[in-house]
Amino acid sequence: MLKALSLTTWLALVASVGLGVGAVLRLVSAGSGSKAPGPVDLGSPGDLKIGQIKTSQNVALGRDAKGFYAHSLDCPHLGCHPAWDQAQHRFLCPCHGSVFAPDGARLSGPAPRGLPHVALELTSGDNLLALPGRVVAAGTRLKV
Numbered sequence: 001m002l003k004a005l006s007l008t009t010w011l012a013l014v015a016s017v018g019l020g021v022g023a024v025l026r027l028v029s030a031g032s033g034s035k036a037p038g039p040v041d042l043g044s045p046g047d048l049k050i051g052q053i054k055t056s057q058n059v060a061l062g063r064d065a066k067g068f069y070a071h072s073l074d075c076p077h078l079g080c081h082p083a084w085d086q087a088q089h090r091f092l093c094p095c096h097g098s099v100f101a102p103d104g105a106r107l108s109g110p111a112p113r114g115l116p117h118v119a120l121e122l123t124s125g126d127n128l129l130a131l132p133g134r135v136v137a138a139g140t141r142l143k144v
């Protein structure tokens, strides 16, 4: 029976196994890390206008009428890293197609929820600092 499988079927099978192993390895490495991600300097608040998004490392910074917010770029589905798509004004996960609004809210796809918001502080040097290890409620805003 194995000889009867076509090359296309074999390639699809190998690709499926590879994706599955990759997802498991990401979950294992995420779960085994005892070290919380470090702070991310996001620069001066004056550099970001209302409606703009800035990404750095694994964090996105946004600004709306209520203030500044930051959320992680770890997809809550299987841990891939959604990328900002300026043309669509959305975050798109490259692995299984989840789509997120600028504020990280889930719009579609297999992700069970939105991108987790993280604490944001203003440093003494007036820079915005995201703290990826501290998850906060999605409505949290920093007013500067």
Ligand code: FES
Residues within 6 Å of the ligand: 075, 076, 077, 078, 079, 080, 093, 094, 095, 096, 097, 098, 109, 110, 111
């Ligand atoms: S990891 Fe599956 S949709 Fe993001």
